[in-house]
Amino acid sequence: MNIVSTPPDAPDARPATDAPDVPGASHTPDAPGGSAAPARRDAEATKAAILRAARHLLARQAHADITLKAVAERAGVSPPLILKYFGNKDALFARVMSFxxxxxxxxxxxxxxxxxxxxxxxxxxxxxxxxxxxxxxxxxxxxxxxxxxxxxxxxxxxxxxxxxxxxxxxxxxxxxxxxxxxxxxxxxxxxxxxxxxxxxxxxxxxxxxxxxxxxxxxxxxx
The missing domain is CATH 1.10.357.10 (Tetracycline Repressor, domain 2)
Incomplete structure (x- = not known):
């Protein structure tokens, strides 16, 4: 059933719920005796924001014209963070193009x-x-x-x-x-x-x- 992926999500202006979730707690140490759950939640929120940004851009531009910098700016993260989570542009858009x-x-x-x-x-x-x-x-x-x-x-x-x-x-x-x-x-x-x-x-x-x-x-x- 796996093939590669799909593009954009919904159409025009990004709704309020689509505001980028840029974590901060992921850089703070875990509380003594605690778990890494907050850091994992922050990582998932960041990846979700990146995917939303990539879907938004893919709804409006050809894949070849979209840069990681543009995705990063819309998601409110740095381009290296996209590479950390997804590896490269092709891997990111394979996720975006998948249903x-x-x-x-x-x-x-x-x-x-x-x-x-x-x-x-x-x-x-x-x-x-x-x-x-x-x-x-x-x-x-x-x-x-x-x-x-x-x-x-x-x-x-x-x-x-x-x-x-x-x-x-x-x-x-x-x-x-x-x-x-x-x-x-x-x-x-x-x-x-x-x-x-x-x-x-x-x-x-x-x-x-x-x-x-x-x-x-x-x-x-x-």
Missing amino acids: EADADTFLDGPLEDLGRHMVRQILVGQRERGADPVLRIAFAPLQGEHGDVLRANFRAQVLDRLTARLTGPDAAVRAELALATLLGLGMMLGIARGPQLRSRPIEDIVDRYGPTVQAHLTDRPS
Whole structure:
């Protein structure tokens, strides 16, 4: 299922929740008798900030035009710190172009309620994390050959996994239709920035839109 990776997350302006988490406690000694947990949390927060910055830039520029310096400036860290955590630019963007970790959460729900679960993940991702688990596929045309990697990852890590969960006839078609429906929601929220969708309670949208997605996932007897 692993291929390489995917690009950007949600679209325009970085939401307040996307502010870089630049740790400080990682440079302080552990309390006597304590553990390294705070330092590990700071490292994870820093890596998350770097990944968010790289996704943001990849949504707007070709991979070849993005420098580690630009990623570092957006994340609020130094370029050497990116090298420390990710090794090099190719390794960083391999992570950014992968849907693997997102798919683990995105598809982690009971099949009978998976439509609502995935709609909720789209909404929570954009509103609270400043990232979208699947919308980055919309930016594949910007990326040339890297866009091909993005498409291949999306098919293997999201589409094929969803298809494998479905029962009954035409599972592959139904999986594509469900994801197309979810991508439409993501586009309206993140690209068109529809004010009504962005202002309504998450569970209200889940209640309205979840059944639409679920209709493609549920095998109906003929």
